[in-house]
Amino acid sequence: MIKQLGAVLPTACVLLSLAMSPAQAATNADTRFKTIYTKEWKWRVTERLARADGDQGVSPVLARVDALVQEARQRYWEGILKELDAIRPADLSPGERVNFAVYRAQVASLADAQRFREYEQPVNADSAFWTDVTFGARRPFKTIEDYRNYLRQLTALPAYFEQETANMRAGLARGFTPPRVTLAGRDVALSSIADARTPQDTVFFTPFKTFPASVPASEQEALRSQAAALIRDTVQPAYGKVLAFFRDEYVPKARTTLAATSMPGGQAYYQSKIVEFTTTNLNADQIHTIGLAEMAKIRAEMHGIMKKVEFKGDLPAFLQFLRTDPQFYAKTPQELLMRAAWTAKKFDAKADQYFGYLPRRRFAILPVPDDQAPFYTAGRGGPGSYWVNTYNLPARALYSLPALTLHESAPGHAFQMPVAQEQKNVPNFRRAYISAFGEGWALYAERLGTEMGIYETPYEEFGMLSYQAWRASRLVVDTGIHAKGWTREQAQAYLMENTALSKHEVETEVDRYISWPGQALSYYLGQMAIQEARARAEKALGAKFDIRNFHDTVLQLGSVPLPVLQQRIDVFIAEGGKSPYPKES
Template structure:
């Protein structure tokens, strides 16, 4: 029997412009499509919304984000969408048909963001423009040109911040802000820079502390002197201005309501976020029902695992035991980091049994910076890095660390993203990250850990199930908050009752869902699509099914809408389950 998700996806595929039935490619259709996306990508690079293939190193400036520029982008993408709608997907060659489905969905999401003026809310409980700009400042640069460009970038920072602050004021005037409760305490990162006693204490000075030996010592000293001056005279005052605005004006006047549907154009806005983050056209009501059904299944697994652990008592007592017993928590940040590294190496021993193609890009395991850690997730991964939050160790359960590591490092984000980037002959826009696919894959990776033997105790297996419940409960909580009138306390209680997450993590996660509508829906729906596709392939192919070929087929796609993924799995089956690299 089909799930509600799989039933909905063919409809989504049609709406995303994907022709599911075979068709004869029309002469010239591919060329017309390529002309459109090539032109738009060059414009995107010129707007500094993307980096050109030949671009290397540090940019000397920031992209403009002021209202007239944003309106011009809306008009431009609206024109691109009209051009795309003049192409019949069925007339494209098979490869370009996939590209069209990915690209049209991408342009539609970018246009929706402009139509709803999302740029007027460049902050949420998870991140903000003033934290985003710090990530490039945490390691040395390779060339002297990078340092010079970096100094120019720092000098441009006040103007960029002024544009973002103007956008926030415009959003504030029309009630388009995160809920006030999710912003409390989020001024820590601003204060750490604005109120630092010396420029050398500021994160932006980090690249100047250790510089390449290829730069002469006298030049190094000159660059350090220039950096100190620009940080003291321009960067810190810019942070101080935003800090004062945030504390005295923005937070006090931010909206008191929680639901996205209570914002201007809220119902349509929330549905646009559902489409963007799930790549389906499911409704909030349908997603809520899926979440409840999946939670019931996972809860049954949790009870069974609790019995295997030999615990005498009910689930609430077991959750309390897991949250409070010292055996489940690291004593030092170094211990947590070392345990994460050990788990990552356990995957390496199994990798070639489950994947034919292994990415060249490796990843480091790093602690989340102190200025961001209090409101940061437990971990985050991507190309080259797996960030582990070592702040508040009593909230970082060791029994959840294997699932977290598989999700954020390998075979999750720090594995999947490099595989996508290493594919040859793929248009630039295919490098973009699609949350339903990327987060769905990372969550699937957690489940895959069971087959790979990563979870060695019932507690670690329960940690994986708790994470599964956490993501399934997001379907319930996100739609509950944004479409069904749930309170913050109601959402927190639901996570406390159905997962083993620590209270601190529950509170930060719920605030993230409240201030970032729809993003939390990506994970479980994406995982369901991959699991359903795999089950279908296993049944159809029987003894010919090779898990390595299946995983390579899924990952070779890069990030795609879920309908495209399902179509590719159908093709994989039709071709007899062969490797995509043959």
């Protein structure tokens, strides 16, 4: 109805709004807004872009990704934006006003991605559609229906791959690809499947190696046989086809420029990524300047640690010492995993001193799979899992491991995300991940480790500072590459000179920033927003400030744009710094 009334609607809306009381206007606006996001979320579920409430099973199908459906999604989200823009946020109740700010930014980002046809580049230096689908094989299956649905999913895989390959060809034709230099060696994940000696040697057979008790023994062998046949006759040929395309056509013709501003869409495209990943309207020049200023502050802290350990030499010499002295590196993958587990348990001992609400969801500490490890980050975390990269141990410094663990496990990603998921009475879209908030929180968690006494040696504290510098330097490097004409070598040199990251990590990280514009900006700007909000609350509340209440208030939000976080802390201060959770009677 809103769209059908066209140009007559705004005047009618204003008159109607004036005739209603504020409470009536809020009720009316709330109802309209809820109708929009409820409808859109149901559509997302239908499109296989989201899961329905309570759906924990394995999907029997893969989402369609062909150009026609992508164009339809763009039109749909643009229509949703028009409906949203017919609502005045001031007319909404306070709770729905927050929801509106989160939701409109989310839909705008989704529409922008479609408008710039990002689906034509379903691969970057960090991940690709052919690695994304393997994660389904690593999740636990609970029922026989999960296994049957998974077999249906494997049957659908070739068609899905053909759609993605067509998207890549379309992107190739208009120069919308990752830079060629960042794709070197990224075919290993394809060849590990395509060239596997037997189906049983592929990750796709993992669920069929052991079965839960819910699957009758009489069914297990039949499921194994079906899986082996499908992997051999369907999945491996599909991977082989993409492998040949990737090696023979895509990589040789991929663009040779680095900057996002050199891609179709140019400056507007890069600015859309800045908005998506920072939830601010800062531009590249402003972010670059912030990065340089923050790097200067961190370097001063680094020199303080060097004095503490009585190192005789300059910062480059100290970094070289840290990168090469054997005392700082694990001898075996098991040692690295055990050290990560030790840090995680140290957090557990302090958790109730810093958080009132603790999530029910626990997490496992796991090695990054071999087929992804060479180009994967040092670690990655989320609900239920903290993945530690045990590939190339001389590149995995033990002095950085505590900071990495706090970031990826608890109180970082494997803590923050479950807290968000466990919140009651919030719309489904509020459980979506916003990078500036989530990565900002995880980086804040690294700094928090100093207060919590997690870092036991000056070297571990320096590892935390090196990680801070790593994220602050991303503000310089990302904008340098994508807006200021920096070369790959220039970006690598900046990280080598300002962090203790190994050469291997520096190379993989820079390629990630080159092929994933804007994402690297999330971390430090998000942390700065949380630190600023905390400092403001501490100053305003004085003795009333309770760190547990502050942390609970931030995490209860789930994942929101940074301006929404600041507004929530204004309310937190006005209410006297109370806990967001009602006290039990």
